[in-house]
Amino acid sequence: MENKQSYALVFGVSVFDICGFTDRHYRCNDSNPGKVKTSFGGVCRNIAESMARVGVNTKFISILGDDETGTRMLEHSNVMNYDMSNSLIIKGGNTPTYMAVLNEQGEMVSAVVDMKIIDEFTTEFIDSKSEIIKGSEYMILDADRPDLVEYIIKTFNGHTKFILDPVSASKAEHVKHLINNFHTIKPNRYEAEIMCGFEIKNEDDLRRAGKHFIDLGIENVFITLDEDGIYYNNGKLEGKIKANNVKVVNVTGAGDSFVAGIAHGYTNQVNLVDTVKFAIAMSTITISTEETIHPEMCYNLVEEYVENIDWTEIEYK
Template sequence: MGKDNNSYVLVLGMSIIDILGFCGNKYKACDSIPGNIKISFGGVCRNIAENLARVGVDTQFISVIGDDKNGKDIIEHSKQIGYCMENSLMLENSSTPTYMAVLNEHGEMVSAVVDMESANKLDSKFIDSKADVIRNSEYTVLDSDNPELLKYILETFKGETKFILDPISSAKAANIKHLIPYFHTIKPNRLEAEALCGFKIKNMEDAKRAGKFLLNQGVENVFISLDVDGVYYCNNNCCGLVKSEQVEVKNVTGAGDSFVSGIAYGYMNNLSMDEIVKVAIAMSVITIRHEETINPNMSMELVEKTIKELQWI
């Protein structure tokens, strides 16, 4: 079945409510400490979907949420921002996945409670019921949260959509090494690339070797983020390193998510690899300049302005 003109990116994964308590005074166990509490919408895939919508990409997001107030808030928010969640799994009498953490006066996590019971309800049977949405997407963004389900999706829809992987952590990346050949695009950071390739990345030569290792397994495009050293990208036709000068950092969480959104934006707008990396880096920079995990000012206009402002090296 051919793709129609209403081409979209599908993001498939978790939506999480993040509740963070920041201690204003010295942390003491078994005591209530004055401070402030921040509640926000999170989940790597949800963040990617939101960033995509903010830069004008037609985005479908399949997730799992409860029928509690948090779930309803996430749906409402998705409508405001403009990504479609109508194909998500809505669970009755269940809570939306939630992460609650207490951070001490130094901002270090001292305790956390994770309520992820509902996450396990996203199974192969539900995926089958959404087969058309997956097949008709140009690209499908996935993370390595659930290796079994990931394997099922990759095997079932092989060749019908192009898969983009955000490995999300080196521990999780290590669990899905055997699935590398299914991906069109992989975007690991240094540690995740080490976990996928099985060797340390200490310099540019190692980064090139890692890129080659992934391409040899059938991946088409590789983007390895090397923190201050920039981003190494490669495919079978070209390779390069793009970096910009250091920028002010307010919050690094979410930088990787916005980078992946930048890649998908680049694909949907037929940009060259070099241009894609610049868009993705600009989106990351916009993200880390704001306290929130997603910069509420994110837009293509701001991305273009940021690309012009950054000192590229």
């Protein structure tokens, strides 16, 4: 009998990011000297690439146009070693694109978002990927399409373990009635407040929120607290872990790499505390560069960071 290799599955949107940075005072209705950077983004795509970079066997179901950008994204996934072959390719469609202009202070002054294509994701398409979903050890979702999240959970509950990155407080609102179906959730403080129904102002509130989620049947809860670190709770172990003296260049992508670190821990049967440290180390590497994914992100670099970070650890009794 064939021994199939286990894999983690990511489902969500890929985005082509175009960012223009002006050199000096931004002038509206004019051409501004500056620099333009392009990159492949999207929360789920970032998670998938980061997982692959640290050795997780990763499949990623996304949606792309049959344009040049979509072709380049598929080629990039092959280079980075995550499998996008089950993605939906829309003939004549535009791959999701985000174009922003930032002024000399780094503040966004204008943006155009082309995401119409994601409406082409349908329950029929989900059904056509049922074997891939059922075969996954873990399935990572964000809250971009709450209707599809609900359909996936109701259709495949019991076949795989679901991990949720809510992405934003407004999107968390639309999936909070589903969270008892998740194995793992990774909200930030504000998303957690939406999903538990009360404000998290202090440590007591934080622990109360953690207990609320565990009591719902969620196995692992990770609440990101920005510079205050990560709160974790699995019903037996509860605490906070923080990396000290962290260099911050760009926080974009920190949450995505954290989820990838969680997936690495799960697929390698790493204990909870070491999983959190590995995930924090991935985030620490990510925010040390302008890029959304550090160009040198890999398992060995993360392990080096884990060893060298000055950790603050609190374990609640």
